[in-house]
Amino acid sequence: MQKVLAKDLFTKEFKDGEEITIEGWIRTIRGSKKIGFIEVNDGSFLKNVQVVFSNDLEDFDDIKKFPISTTIEVIGELALTPGAQQPFEIHATSVKELGASDSDYPLQKKAHTYEYLRTIAHLRPRTNTFYSIFRIRSLAAFAVHEYLQHNGFNYIHTPIITSSDAEGAGEMFQVTTLDLNNVPKNEEGAVDYNEDFFKKETNLTVSGQLEVEAFALALRNVYTFGPTFRAENSHTGRHASEFWMIEPEMAFADMQDEINVSEELLKYVVQYVFDNAKEEIQFLNDNIDEHLIERLSNTVSEKFAEVTYTEAIDLLEKADVDFDVPVSWGLDLESEHERYLSEKVFKKPVFLTNYPKDIKAFYMRANDDGKTVAAADLLVPEIGELIGGSQREERLDLLEQKIKDLKLNEDEYKWYLELRKYGGTVHSGFGIGFERLVMYLTGMKNIRDVIAYPRTPGNAEF
Amino acid sequence: MQKVLAKDLFTKEFKDGEEITIEGWIRTIRGSKKIGFIEVNDGSFLKNVQVVFSNDLEDFDDIKKFPISTTIEVIGELALTPGAQQPFEIHATSVKELGASDSDYPLQKKAHTYEYLRTIAHLRPRTNTFYSIFRIRSLAAFAVHEYLQHNGFNYIHTPIITSSDAEGAGEMFQVTTLDLNNVPKNEEGAVDYNEDFFKKETNLTVSGQLEVEAFALALRNVYTFGPTFRAENSHTGRHASEFWMIEPEMAFADMQDEINVSEELLKYVVQYVFDNAKEEIQFLNDNIDEHLIERLSNTVSEKFAEVTYTEAIDLLEKADVDFDVPVSWGLDLESEHERYLSEKVFKKPVFLTNYPKDIKAFYMRANDDGKTVAAADLLVPEIGELIGGSQREERLDLLEQKIKDLKLNEDEYKWYLELRKYGGTVHSGFGIGFERLVMYLTGMKNIRDVIAYPRTPGNAEF
Numbered sequence A, B: 001m002q003k004v005l006a007k008d009l010f011t012k013e014f015k016d017g018e019e020i021t022i023e024g025w026i027r028t029i030r031g032s033k034k035i036g037f038i039e040v041n042d043g044s045f046l047k048n049v050q051v052v053f054s055n056d057l058e059d060f061d062d063i064k065k066f067p068i069s070t071t072i073e074v075i076g077e078l079a080l081t082p083g084a085q086q087p088f089e090i091h092a093t094s095v096k097e098l099g100a101s102d103s104d105y106p107l108q109k110k111a112h113t114y115e116y117l118r119t120i121a122h123l124r125p126r127t128n129t130f131y132s133i134f135r136i137r138s139l140a141a142f143a144v145h146e147y148l149q150h151n152g153f154n155y156i157h158t159p160i161i162t163s164s165d166a167e168g169a170g171e172m173f174q175v176t177t178l179d180l181n182n183v184p185k186n187e188e189g190a191v192d193y194n195e196d197f198f199k200k201e202t203n204l205t206v207s208g209q210l211e212v213e214a215f216a217l218a219l220r221n222v223y224t225f226g227p228t229f230r231a232e233n234s235h236t237g238r239h240a241s242e243f244w245m246i247e248p249e250m251a252f253a254d255m256q257d258e259i260n261v262s263e264e265l266l267k268y269v270v271q272y273v274f275d276n277a278k279e280e281i282q283f284l285n286d287n288i289d290e291h292l293i294e295r296l297s298n299t300v301s302e303k304f305a306e307v308t309y310t311e312a313i314d315l316l317e318k319a320d321v322d323f324d325v326p327v328s329w330g331l332d333l334e335s336e337h338e339r340y341l342s343e344k345v346f347k348k349p350v351f352l353t354n355y356p357k358d359i360k361a362f363y364m365r366a367n368d369d370g371k372t373v374a375a376a377d378l379l380v381p382e383i384g385e386l387i388g389g390s391q392r393e394e395r396l397d398l399l400e401q402k403i404k405d406l407k408l409n410e411d412e413y414k415w416y417l418e419l420r421k422y423g424g425t426v427h428s429g430f431g432i433g434f435e436r437l438v439m440y441l442t443g444m445k446n447i448r449d450v451i452a453y454p455r456t457p458g459n460a461e462f
Helices: A006-011 A060-064 A114-119 A128-150 A209-219 A255-276 A278-287 A292-301 A309-318 A335-345 A396-405 A411-421 A434-442 B006-011 B060-064 B114-119 B128-150 B209-219 B255-276 B278-287 B292-301 B309-318 B335-345 B396-405 B411-421 B434-442
Strands: A019-031 A035-041 A049-054 A071-080 A088-099 A174-176 A202-204 A221-229 A242-251 A305-308 A350-356 A372-380 A384-391 A427-433 B019-031 B035-041 B049-054 B071-080 B088-099 B174-176 B202-204 B221-229 B242-251 B305-308 B350-356 B372-380 B384-391 B427-433
Touching: A006 A019, A019 A049, A019 A060, A019 A088, A035 A060, A035 A071, A049 A060, A128 A221, A128 A255, A128 A278, A128 A434, A128 B128, A128 B209, A209 A221, A209 A242, A209 A411, A209 A427, A209 B128, A221 B221, A242 A255, A242 A434, A255 A278, A255 A292, A255 A350, A255 A372, A255 A384, A255 A427, A255 A434, A278 A292, A305 A309, A309 A335, A309 A350, A335 A350, A335 A372, A335 A384, A384 A434, A396 A411, A427 A434, B006 B019, B019 B049, B019 B060, B019 B088, B035 B060, B035 B071, B049 B060, B049 B071, B128 B221, B128 B255, B128 B278, B128 B434, B209 B221, B209 B242, B209 B411, B209 B427, B242 B255, B242 B434, B255 B278, B255 B292, B255 B350, B255 B372, B255 B384, B255 B427, B255 B434, B278 B292, B305 B309, B309 B335, B309 B350, B335 B350, B335 B372, B335 B384, B384 B434, B396 B411, B427 B434
Parallel strands: A049 A088, A305 A350, B049 B088, B305 B350
Antiparallel strands: A019 A035, A019 A071, A035 A049, A071 A088, A174 A202, A174 B174, A221 A242, A242 A427, A350 A372, A372 A384, A384 A427, B019 B035, B019 B071, B035 B049, B071 B088, B174 B202, B221 B242, B242 B427, B350 B372, B372 B384, B384 B427
């Protein structure tokens, strides 16, 4: 009598009549006077195993009353049922309760709203939808690592707590051990950070890019993949306060190299998920987004488009669409513009290159035209911007001037400038918002539904 | 003329006389009147490529003056030198400066202290030692993912910002957007957290275990691998304020299953690093810890030992050693005891099982003896505790009682208890301090030297 996993039952060869044991949770149960049916999920596979039990079992009537989500052990005979909806079922010779479930279990058969399910984030992975999402999220994360590692990239864990404000990109969370009921003050009456844990003001990182650049200038190809934070009071379905970012960085690589690697990486991840989460992708296509498979197949098979920002503005100005935000050169594109370009014009992912310098970060490499920088963002259908990349300014004098012009704190960037002072190198990198990638892979429209325990303004439960 | 990587030059087949181009940084340079030698590192490989250039080159005298760390492009002819110390060298036909380096570059040939190198964390990966450490760190991280993913584990990103204090295990960092110069107070005169970003007090996580358990009860085998934080004013070489933890969790698995998986995982990681970082391991064995290869080989080849805590106390009491902290049953073992057991008694990694309940966390499963819990820690030479695991208490009534007895906040654990209320399951898991693992893999003795930008009390630079 062997213990088996549902995953193996569905994907490997078993003999008709084999005696097997399976442990899992009751997803549905129904019974008549003589016979009962249980759908058991054991967590190893999206699909449930169908168990048939009859009144030959002594405790037939007790079994019938097991509430949903009871943990059970089923011993029985495997019956192959070729041609039927289920490829097999188990004819139970024993159904034993391993863990009781209360009858007020909130995930009864009826469908629940995503809003409600967020309030039971500890239980929602037991639904098919969230099971599929979190399986895909896991596979996508691994595919990112696998692609990068197999292509010579080194994973660098850049710091989460930081005393720099990176690009001054967004509002930051402060990290402190000071007693907020009694904040120590210095002689000038300001907060006395000498009393704080790190003896200075510290924040949660908004990006590991600057820190990982130092490693690109030593290990050549590197990446970060970790949590980042924005304390923005934003209540859209696209923004979370805590999210994960993938940030590869390559020495001796220009913008075109960076574009090529990011396209290859994205295709690799999509293909990996296709290969390893067939059932989950099919489920989401059937239940969440009927164009999911089409869109992802297209992502793998089509060469991504590439146009300059200036050409894109042209296309948007000519578009017969009434955008909420009017288009002109210099505009920081909104989601509506990005989606129009990828969904309507190119009908596939498209790189926009050479953005106006004024809407991009200080570290991006100045182009010779004096107006643009060597930035490349990837816009994809349904999401808009998925990847933001650029060649970095490797010329010490230009970078110093930029830091001065933008009145950034020069002291804080001293070490960053030293990366140019001691053997600077043409180098480039990009960032992928991992949750946006998971939204793209699952068809989910709200970022809160692709994060295990989402953090947004006013929400930090569990 | 093909661009090549040092890694390929050292590991693939090239023809004698092939014309190649290599880009990299000058590590050493010396020259006489007629001939010069440059060791170039291009980041793709630990070892440098030897370049020979002669006064046939027009700019011979300029090249000789290139400071250390200048970025150069070398074009030349590959000359295989079988039998020589270097398997090949490049006879340069051109050496071009791609990025200048200032002559005050701090990493000149002389050796530096680890303390000093920590102050230039942005440059230290350019040394052989730190290059090796961060390569191994990256490979180890990937090996962890690969083992777990290929064994059916799903990667869950548990939250970094949390409103729970997990096991009450350690001092926590507070996360806030309140203005510390002017903290808003409520009517009672206490901090008004309604004004804070999450409308409650929030902290940085000390462990993702409780949150990931919820996913084990849905996806069966899961793990977290992310940063965790302790605001402890600890100045040892074993403690950092920010470090990464690997926390696998398995449903339908008891303590013995958990022990087996953690042993297999550790062996997998060591073997993966052996296979993929031969040069780095050899370098560290030659320069940092002469017993490194021996210890790691032993880890892979030997079955780990396993004794109960009670047996271990017996062994320690009988030991002819004058421990700083005297031994008796109930003691929370110190590093000196742990190392004695693994280094002197067993001479290999050893699992200690069934610890006294009073020194272990509330969620560990009570044994029938009423005194111990089903905990299993792995002790390894040089490090002490590397892995801490346990079977979790799945019995609702016992867990509720424990939470009451320890006066934990029952409201806060309501969701955690619901994991038992709705189909609880025998389940187990373990945690690996990733930095300790990297120390074990590299022979480094200070945790600050295996972290890209270490955070410790008073230190949050970069």
